[in-house]
Amino acid sequence: MTRVALRHRLAERGVDRQLWLLVPGLACVLALFVYPFAYGIGLSFQPAEGGVLGAYRTFFADAYQRDTIATTLGLSLPAAILNVAASVPIAYRMRGRFRGKRLLTTILVVPITLGTVLTAEGLLNYLGPAGWFNRTLMALHVIDEPVRLTNNYWGVFFSLVITGFPFAFLLILSYLSGIDPTLERAAATLGAGRRQRFQRITLPLLAPGLATTFCLTFVLAFSVFPSAVLVGDPAGTTRVISIAAYHAAYEVYDYPLGSAIAVVMGVVELLVVAVVLGLRSLLYTGSTGGKG
Amino acid sequence: MTLVSEKPTSAPARRRLVASPGSWLIWGAVAFFLVNLAGLIAAVVVNSFGSRWFDTWLPSGWTTEWYATAWTEFGLLNVMVVTLEVALLVVGISVLVGVPASYVLARRSFPGRRLVYLLFLLPILMPPITYGIPLATVLYKYGFAGHLTGVVLANLVPSIPFVILTMTPFIEQIDPAIERAARMCGAKTWQIFLRILAPLLVPGILAASILVLVRTVGMFELTFLAAGPDSQTLVVALYYSMSAAGIRAQQSVDAMAVLYTSSMLVLLVTALRFVNPTQLVARVKEDPD
Amino acid sequence: MTGFDELRLDGVRRRFGARDALAGLSLTIRRGEFIALLGPSGCGKSTALNCLAGLLPLSEGSIWQDGARLDTLPPEKRGFGMVFQSYALFPHLSVRKNIAFGLQMRRLPRDEVRRRTEEAISLVRLEEHAKKLPGQLSGGQQQRVAIARAVVLEPSLVLMDEPLSNLDAKLRLEMRTEIRRLHQTLGLTTVYVTHDQEEALSLADRLVVLRDGRVEQIGTPEDLHERPANRHVADFMGYRNLLPMKVKAVHGPVVAVEGSGLTLEGTPVGQVSPGDDVVAGIRPEDLHQGGDGVPVTVEVVEYQGRELAVEARTPSGVAVHLRAATRPAPGDQITVTAAPSRVLVFPA
Ligand SMILES: Nc1ncnc2c1ncn2[C@@H]1O[C@H](COP(=O)(O)OP(=O)(O)OP(=O)(O)O)[C@@H](O)[C@H]1O
Numbered sequence A: 001m002t003r004v005a006l007r008h009r010l011a012e013r014g015v016d017r018q019l020w021l022l023v024p025g026l027a028c029v030l031a032l033f034v035y036p037f038a039y040g041i042g043l044s045f046q047p048a049e050g051g052v053l054g055a056y057r058t059f060f061a062d063a064y065q066r067d068t069i070a071t072t073l074g075l076s077l078p079a080a081i082l083n084v085a086a087s088v089p090i091a092y093r094m095r096g097r098f099r100g101k102r103l104l105t106t107i108l109v110v111p112i113t114l115g116t117v118l119t120a121e122g123l124l125n126y127l128g129p130a131g132w133f134n135r136t137l138m139a140l141h142v143i144d145e146p147v148r149l150t151n152n153y154w155g156v157f158f159s160l161v162i163t164g165f166p167f168a169f170l171l172i173l174s175y176l177s178g179i180d181p182t183l184e185r186a187a188a189t190l191g192a193g194r195r196q197r198f199q200r201i202t203l204p205l206l207a208p209g210l211a212t213t214f215c216l217t218f219v220l221a222f223s224v225f226p227s228a229v230l231v232g233d234p235a236g237t238t239r240v241i242s243i244a245a246y247h248a249a250y251e252v253y254d255y256p257l258g259s260a261i262a263v264v265m266g267v268v269e270l271l272v273v274a275v276v277l278g279l280r281s282l283l284y285t286g287s288t289g290g291k292g
Numbered sequence B: 001m002t003l004v005s006e007k008p009t010s011a012p013a014r015r016r017l018v019a020s021p022g023s024w025l026i027w028g029a030v031a032f033f034l035v036n037l038a039g040l041i042a043a044v045v046v047n048s049f050g051s052r053w054f055d056t057w058l059p060s061g062w063t064t065e066w067y068a069t070a071w072t073e074f075g076l077l078n079v080m081v082v083t084l085e086v087a088l089l090v091v092g093i094s095v096l097v098g099v100p101a102s103y104v105l106a107r108r109s110f111p112g113r114r115l116v117y118l119l120f121l122l123p124i125l126m127p128p129i130t131y132g133i134p135l136a137t138v139l140y141k142y143g144f145a146g147h148l149t150g151v152v153l154a155n156l157v158p159s160i161p162f163v164i165l166t167m168t169p170f171i172e173q174i175d176p177a178i179e180r181a182a183r184m185c186g187a188k189t190w191q192i193f194l195r196i197l198a199p200l201l202v203p204g205i206l207a208a209s210i211l212v213l214v215r216t217v218g219m220f221e222l223t224f225l226a227a228g229p230d231s232q233t234l235v236v237a238l239y240y241s242m243s244a245a246g247i248r249a250q251q252s253v254d255a256m257a258v259l260y261t262s263s264m265l266v267l268l269v270t271a272l273r274f275v276n277p278t279q280l281v282a283r284v285k286e287d288p289d
Numbered sequence C: 001m002t003g004f005d006e007l008r009l010d011g012v013r014r015r016f017g018a019r020d021a022l023a024g025l026s027l028t029i030r031r032g033e034f035i036a037l038l039g040p041s042g043c044g045k046s047t048a049l050n051c052l053a054g055l056l057p058l059s060e061g062s063i064w065q066d067g068a069r070l071d072t073l074p075p076e077k078r079g080f081g082m083v084f085q086s087y088a089l090f091p092h093l094s095v096r097k098n099i100a101f102g103l104q105m106r107r108l109p110r111d112e113v114r115r116r117t118e119e120a121i122s123l124v125r126l127e128e129h130a131k132k133l134p135g136q137l138s139g140g141q142q143q144r145v146a147i148a149r150a151v152v153l154e155p156s157l158v159l160m161d162e163p164l165s166n167l168d169a170k171l172r173l174e175m176r177t178e179i180r181r182l183h184q185t186l187g188l189t190t191v192y193v194t195h196d197q198e199e200a201l202s203l204a205d206r207l208v209v210l211r212d213g214r215v216e217q218i219g220t221p222e223d224l225h226e227r228p229a230n231r232h233v234a235d236f237m238g239y240r241n242l243l244p245m246k247v248k249a250v251h252g253p254v255v256a257v258e259g260s261g262l263t264l265e266g267t268p269v270g271q272v273s274p275g276d277d278v279v280a281g282i283r284p285e286d287l288h289q290g291g292d293g294v295p296v297t298v299e300v301v302e303y304q305g306r307e308l309a310v311e312a313r314t315p316s317g318v319a320v321h322l323r324a325a326t327r328p329a330p331g332d333q334i335t336v337t338a339a340p341s342r343v344l345v346f347p348a
C-alpha cells in the first residue's frame, strides 16, 4: 500500500515510468559529453609541473598562446555579425510567396554543402594571385597588381561568411516566416510606413530569434579550425584558439594544457553567448515596456 | 481611409515590380555574393578537369584522370563506405535515442525538466573542439578511438541533442488529446508509440534524419579527433590530402572535393524535396523560456 | 457489458502546484445515469473528468467501483470510453480504422472487430464516409466518429468533455438529441462536461455544479432550475437579475426586501433576518411589465423572436433585465412586478 501511495505521490508530480524514455538520451549525453568534459577539466588541473593552475598559467603567461583568444574573437565576432546583419534584410524581402522563392532559397543554401575543404580550395583558386577574381579586377584596371586575399585574415573571414551566411539566413527566414503577417498589416492600417512597421513591429518580434541566430552562427565561427589552417596563416594572424588547443594536445602531447585551452575556449564562448542572451532579455522587456 | 483599404491588395503586386534603392542595394549584394560563389565553385570544378593551369584564364587542356588518380590514391571507395556507415549508424542511433526523449520533453512536466533541456542544449552550443579533445582522450583511454565505434560515438554527441531539439517542437504541435484518446481505447504506451505516434512523426523524423546526415557527413572536428587511419570520413580524408599539399597534385584534391560536394548536394536536394527550407531550422529555435 | 452498479468518488482532489483545481468531489454515479458536470470556465470540470478517466493522478481521495478501488488503475485498464472536445481523431487512420482501433487493442477476433465496427458506423450513420480520413469530414461527422469510437467498446462509463462546443448552433441541437438517444438505446452510463446550462438541463438526469473546484450543488434539473442553493448557482441557472438588497421584514415564508431603488417581496433561501444584506435573484422572464410595480427607465430593447428582452435602470441606477411582449422605446418609464414565489432571496 505504501509503495502504491509513493508511486502516486510521484505520479502527481509528473514522475512515472514514462520518464524512463529519457534515460538512453541522458545516458549518452552524460557519458559522451558531461563525463569527458569533467575529465578534461580535471586533467587541466593536473599539469606535469606548475601546480594546480599550472596549465592555465602557461597559457595566459605566453602572449603567443594568450593572443589566440583575441584572434579568434576578431575573426568570429565580425563574421557572425555580418552574417546575421546581411541575412535580415534579405530574408525580410523574401517573406511571403513569390515565384522562384524555393529556387532562390535553395541556391542561397548551397554553400552548406560545400564543406570547409572545397571552400578552402575554391578560395585559394579563385581569390589567389592568379585566380579569376584578381584577373577580372586587373582586366578592368581597378588594380594594377593582385591583392592578397588568401593565406591571411581575409581568407578565413570569407570562408566563415560563405559557410555561416546560409545558416544564418535560413534561421532568420524561418523566424520571420513565423511572425504573423497580419500584425504588419494592422500596423499599416494604423498609419505606420514601411520603415516604421519594420522598426516598431517586426524587429522587436524578431529580436529573440536574432539573438538565438547570432549565438548559433557565432558558435560556428568561433569553432573555426580547418579553414584557419588551410586558407589562413595558421602560425600568425589566424592562429585561432582551436589550433592552439589541437597543437598542445596532439602535437606536443601536453594533454593538461590542451584541456586547459579547451576549457578556456568554452568559457569565452559561453560568456559571449550569455552576454547576447542577457541583452536579448533586456531588449525584449525594454521594447514592450517602453511602448506601453 | 481609402489608402488603408487598398493597401493589402496593392502592396504584394507592387513589391515585385518597383524596387526602392535599398532593395537594389540588397539584391545587388546578393548577386555579388552568388557570382563570387559560382566563381569559387567553378574554379574548383575547372581545376579538377584541367590538365595544366598556370596563370591563364582557363587550363591548357582537359582531362578526367584526376578523378581516377583521386579514386585510387586516396582509397576513396573505402572512405566512402566508412562515411556512409558512420552517417547511417549515427542517424539510426540518434533517432532511436532522441525521439523517445523528445517525446517526454514535449509532453511531460517533471522536476528538473529545464535542467535536462539545458543539458541537451549544451552540446549544440559548445564548439566541437572544446569537448572533442577531452572526448577523444577518453575514447583513447577506453580503446574506442581510431575505430568506427569511436567516430560514431563522437558524432552522437551533437546529433542526439540535435534530434531532440528538432523533434520536441514537432511533437508539441501534435494534439496531446490524440494519445489520451488512444489510451482510453485501451492502448499501452508502446502501442501508442507504434500505431499512433510513429506514423504522425514520420515527416519530422525524416527531416531530422536528413539534417543529422548532412551534419555528420560534414562534421570535421569530431571525426578528425576520433578517427584512425582506416576510419576516416570523406571530410577528414580531404583535409589530410589538402594539408599534405605538394605531395599530392592539387587537382586530385579538387577532384575529391568535387566528389564530396556533389554527394552533399544530392543529399541536400533530396532533403529539400521533403522539407520546406523555411521551416528547416525553425524547429531548432525552441528553448524553454 | 461489464458494467458496475455504482461508481463512487470519495473526496477526489487534484492540485496543480499550490492551487486546488478540484477540491474534494464526492459523488455516486449509478448505472444508467446521465450526469452533467456544469460550471464556468476554469472551475475544474475537465480536471474532474480526467481524474475519473485516469489521465490525471489524484492528489487525494479515491474512486471505487462496486467496492473495488479504481483510482490506482491506469486509464487503459478502467474500461471507460471518452469523447474529447477536440475530437482527437487519429488523423492518419480512416473512419473505420479509428473506430476499430480500440477493438484491435483488445485483441478481439477479426470477425468480431469487423462486425462491431460496422454496427457502430451505422449507429452514427456514417456508412458513406467510412473510408474517409478525419480531415475530409465535417465537424458534425467528426463528432459522430468520436462518439462511435468511444461507444463501440461498450464501455461501462462514457466520459464526454464539452463534445458539442466546436459545432454551430443548429448542429449542436441535433447532436444533443443524438447523444441522448444513444445513451438510452445503448443503456450507457454517461458523465458529460459542459458550461452550457441549457445543454446540461436538457440532457442530464442529475447535474453537478462546480465553482472554483468546489461542488456548489448536486441535483436534478428541476431542483437546480427551481431551487438553486445559492446565488452562484442561481447566476448560472439564468437568474440574470441579482440585486443587492436589505431585508426589511420577515413574514413567515415571505420576506420584504428593499434596495437598488426597488421594493420587493420574495422567498428566502436559507436563514435571513431583518437588516441582513441579501441578494435577490429574479429571472428576466419572471419580471413582468405593468401593474402597480416599481418604476424603471428603459435603456436597451433587443428583439428575440417571440418576445423582447429589455434592459432598464432603476431610479438608483441598477440595471434590471426583463421580457416584454410589446416594444417599449428607450427612455420610456415603465413599471415592473414579480411574484414573491419567483423572487429568491439569498444571504449575501
Ligand atoms: N496542467 C495544469 N497545470 C496547472 N494548472 C492547471 C493544469 N490544468 C488545469 N489547470 C488549472 O486548473 C483549473 C481547472 O482547469 P480545468 O481544465 O479543469 O477547467 P475547466 O472547468 O475544464 O474549464 P474549461 O471550461 O475552460 O475547459 C484551472 O484554473 C486551470 O488553470
Ligand SMILES: [Mg+2]
Pocket (backbone or CB within 6 Å): C045, C046, C047, C161
Ligand atoms: Mg475543460
